Amino acid sequence: xxxxxxDPQALSIQEGENATMNCxxxxxxxxxxxYRQNSGRGLVHLILIRSNEREKHSGRLRVTLxxxxxxxxxxxxxxxxxxxxxxxxxxxLTDTDKLIFGTGTRLQVFP
Amino acid sequence: xxxxxxxxxxxxxxTGKKLTxxxxxxxxxxxMSWYRQDPGLGLRQIYYSMNVEVTDKGDVPEGYKVSRxxxxxxxxxxxxxxxxxxxxxxxASSPLRGVGGANYGYTFGSGTRLTVV
Numbered sequence: 136x137x138x139x140x141x142d143p144q145a146l147s148i149q150e151g152e153n154a155t156m157n158c159x160x161x162x163x164x165x166x167x168x169x170y171r172q173n174s175g176r177g178l179v180h181l182i183l184i185r186s187n188e189r190e191k192h193s194g195r196l197r198v199t200l201x202x203x204x205x206x207x208x209x210x211x212x213x214x215x216x217x218x219x220x221x222x223x224x225x226x227x228l229t230d231t232d233k234l235i236f237g238t239g240t241r242l243q244v245f246p
Numbered sequence: 247x248x249x250x251x252x253x254x255x256x257x258x259x260x261t262g263k264k265l266t267x268x269x270x271x272x273x274x275x276x277x278m279s280w281y282r283q284d285p286g287l288g289l290r291q292i293y294y295s296m297n298v299e300v301t302d303k304g305d306v307p308e309g310y311k312v313s314r315x316x317x318x319x320x321x322x323x324x325x326x327x328x329x330x331x332x333x334x335x336x337x338a339s340s341p342l343r344g345v346g347g348a349n350y351g352y353t354f355g356s357g358t359r360l361t362v363v
Binding site: 165166168170175176177178179180181183185223232233234235236237238239 | 250277279281286287288289290291294296302304305334336338349350351352353354355356357359
């Protein structure tokens, strides 16, 4: 199975609600990153959290990292219809030159 | 504008006909990489390059070649395409990793949708 696995696979919410996506991984990492992809387009980097950090914020985004549980979560507060996209976590494995992506969470935000 | 440019955006070709997908970045990034994206499988790394003349295999390199003769360009070559290489391909770049590992996000191109018939 994948190094990074997102949960849930799909999420539907109303505008204004918060969206939470989770990512679990298997091996030691240097950092974990979250990306957004609008349908069929290129991925856009959202936020990076290093292995020695526990929480990070960027605008309406909040990311947490628990290295003991090998898991991360992405919280989008006050969701907007424009947040509709797929969200991927990616892990940079320790002592490698590889960034490994998960399979993504599809978020649908209804107006 | 800082960007990664891939060409073409769409390509339909026949089995066995050699093709090249170009990738160029204008950010002076050392690190470049190719991924393919397939439904249910996420993004899988094909090849990556740490700098000019330095390339290495990712997780799914079979059937692909790359070269890095200039810092800005990282073309992906399919010498003899097959239908199982039908996919959405992305090129990405980032600055070289800093102390303690890579601490930069990737900049992605817009993608190349390849169909091999």
